[in-house]
Amino acid sequence: MIVAEAVGRALAACGVGTAFGVVGSGNFHVTNALVAGGVHFVAARHEGGAATMADAYARMSGRAGVVSVHQGPGLTNALTGLTEAAKSRTPLIVLAGEATEVQSNFHIDQAALATAVGAVAMRVASPEEAVSRAVEAYRVAVGERRTVLLNLPLDVQSAPFEGPVDVMPPPAIAPAVPAAGEVAELARLLGAAERPVFIAGRGARHARRELEELAALAGALLATSAVAKGLFRGSPWDLDVSGGFATPLAAELIRGADLVVAWGCALNMWTTRHGTLVSPGAKVVKVDLDPAAFNTHVPADLGVAGDVARVAEALAAQVAPRPGYRSPEIAARVRAEGRWRNVPYEDESGGGRIDPRTLSIGLDDLLPRERIVAIDSGNFMGYPSMFVDVPDEGGFCFTQAFQSIGLGLATAIGAAIARPDRLPVAALGDGGALMGIAELETVVRLSLPMVIVVYDDEAYGAEVHHFGPHGHPLGTVTFPPADLAAIARGHGCAAVTVGGPGDLAGVAEWVDGPRDRPLLVHAKVTAEHGSWWLEEAFKGH
């Protein structure tokens, strides 16, 4: 056995289930060793796609993601996806060959690259530490929620490895017990609040039951950040997403809160519309594993350090039932106005183009409810996020921490592999779709029953709507029509072009058929004006 094989075997023994990558000479043996150890390997067509697939897979499966890349350009190609993962605290292990010889064409300072984007850099520096380094990389990724680059120098990885690959998988870390004083103070605030609202973020995605039980006692309304969308689906007190995507009703009720408790949620500019959704008179509490979150963005009056589920459970024993914000009148309003599709609008479809709201509502009606929706970035992104419903927090995958376009299709692939029981839906702009299109072949090759919806305005709409009103030239951000349906058919997908509501019949046909190939919905969308969340976004630039 060589060192590369020992590393692959060790990671397989740690419990890695699925790995993604693009294989070259420098990661050939380690990848094959993963496979030999029972790991399912998914070959991507671009390392950027592989990194994002692994990220999305980890988010939606709750397991570590692994991505395997060639030295040098294999790693640089993966960097945008790795940055997204690092910013999102996704447990991800990157296995990379490393050309340590400076004369090599492949040589770069890989450790510096990793740290520059917020990842942790490690290296297997000798055969003796092959197994211990691999286990350490796994432990840091999972235990500390980090993206870890494990460099495999070419000379070391090809050296003989003596001895057995004996791996004790690192033990699961029990969440720390929250401080009694902080919990008691939050219990006191909950006991005094007339209109409490809970906003749950990424750090609360595992804690639905605990939060719902506590919210029922405290009379709290429930909302989430975009990444946790769906967490409270089915609750009559679910306001859906807080922030730019919030319904007018959700915005009104969150603004009306006298206590906002953020659970595993930083209350960033997106979730709070630059702080404006939190009333100046409201008390703000943050419950977070990381105390560094307490004073960022909208700062907390009280911080409770700890795991969200544990803290909520501890509180439930201390809070006496009270109606709080939960009146019959509010319940009726949430029922009537709590979803975007119930908010009236004027359908602007016409002239061979479909209103993106009408498109999204039409898809919501047609697609099976057991779905997992992935969203790319751009002006269009709010339409699928707001009008296409999801069954729960496992139905929405939002790789937007780095705000990169082009990650949506790979996100949908990783999510689809994590949740094969659900219909994957990729919602993309034409710009993001063409940027990430290398992975369309992967969708077809893997026989994923995916629906890929392209909101095509033949432009980088975000830029058009931001700069257009000021009279700037837009030639750099507008494009001639591209026949995306034909491109998709060329890859082996089914495809429909939608130029008006009537064309959605083609989607219904696919849904009712064998779904034996992916469907690309090429939607020519109206684009007379930009979206309201986009204006909000540009305030942050």
Ligand SMILES: Cc1ncc(C[n+]2csc(CCOP(=O)(O)OP(=O)(O)O)c2C)c(N)n1
């Ligand atoms: C990798 C990357 N390049 C450029 C940008 C800047 N950018 C933000 S939105 C956008 C336009 C995206 O176009 P499209 O996917 O068609 O969506 P639309 O805005 O038209 O709805 C661009 C270029 C970015 N966020 N990420």
Ligand SMILES: [Mg+2]
């Ligand atoms: Mg566009």
